[in-house]
Amino acid sequence: MSGQAQGQPDGDEPRSAAVDPAAQPPAEGPRALDGVTAFMGLRWENAETVRLQIRPELINRGGLLSGVATYAMVDYCMGSALWAQTKSEERIATISISINYIQTATSGEIVCRTELDRRNRRIAVLKSSVFHEDGRLLVTAIGSYSIFTVDPSRS
Numbered sequence: 001m002s003g004q005a006q007g008q009p010d011g012d013e014p015r016s017a018a019v020d021p022a023a024q025p026p027a028e029g030p031r032a033l034d035g036v037t038a039f040m041g042l043r044w045e046n047a048e049t050v051r052l053q054i055r056p057e058l059i060n061r062g063g064l065l066s067g068v069a070t071y072a073m074v075d076y077c078m079g080s081a082l083w084a085q086t087k088s089e090e091r092i093a094t095i096s097i098s099i100n101y102i103q104t105a106t107s108g109e110i111v112c113r114t115e116l117d118r119r120n121r122r123i124a125v126l127k128s129s130v131f132h133e134d135g136r137l138l139v140t141a142i143g144s145y146s147i148f149t150v151d152p153s154r155s
Contacts, residue, residue, distance in 0.1 A: 047084035050077040081114040097143040
């Protein structure tokens with residue numbers, strides 16, 4: 001994504017990286033944000049792109065990639081893409097994600113790409129697609145996120 005996000009208030013400088021070390025706890029794993037991303041094995045290429053190597057722990061009882069894995073990818077990738085567009089005093093929270101499972105996979109690498117569709121001072125709408133390394137579209141999703149300011153007196 002280049003330039004300023006559509007609907008971003010004028011004069012607000014977006015964060016330059018998906019992760020603000022001051023706002024995120026230290027975690028294990030390659031660029032992991034927390035225990036969930038470390039367990040899942042999510043790897044950031046940039047704020048809008050997350051990769052995942054499918055491994056046995058992510059396969060469900062039916063022998064297919066669990067929907068939980070792709071949902072987590074989408075939620076974290078959307079959050080990362082939006083986080084990169086927020087100011088230091090802003091925080092975000094998922095409101096809703098609608099996900100469409102088109103196909104699945106059992107091995108290989110998958111990649112989630114997210115675009116910030118629109119944001120204003122309080123709400124953002126994003127869309128994501130998850131592809132298998134062989135080019136197959138596995139998942140599409142649209143999500144909405146709340147944007148709010150941290151109250152310093154509650155810290």
